[in-house]
Amino acid sequence: MSYYLVKGSNGIIIKETYEKALRCQKYITHSTTKKFTCFREAEQAAFDHLNDIVPYYIPLPDHIEVNEMITISKLDKARKENQCSGR
Numbered sequence: 001m002s003y004y005l006v007k008g009s010n011g012i013i014i015k016e017t018y019e020k021a022l023r024c025q026k027y028i029t030h031s032t033t034k035k036f037t038c039f040r041e042a043e044q045a046a047f048d049h050l051n052d053i054v055p056y057y058i059p060l061p062d063h064i065e066v067n068e069m070i071t072i073s074k075l076d077k078a079r080k081e082n083q084c085s086g087r
Contacts, residue, residue: 003042006033007049011071014042014064027069
């Protein structure tokens with residue numbers, strides 16, 4: 001099985017087919033797509049990219065699911081909600 005990492009200046013998503021990855025490119029700003037044969041490699045590349053684009057004060061997720069779009073704004077919203085709820 002192959003996995004396709006779509007990454008850009010605002011976030012990432014991992015898809016299982018190239019066609020699905022292409023459809024997601026419109027949601028990821030300045031996107032590029034890379035093929036991986038192993039999910040763990042795609043996930044690690046996604047984390048590496050997130051480390052490069054997400055500000056230091058926004059926590060990254062513990063793991064990434066296939067088809068889960070992770071954007072800076074989504075992570076920042078979750079951070080603010082956690083602050084408001086006292087977590």
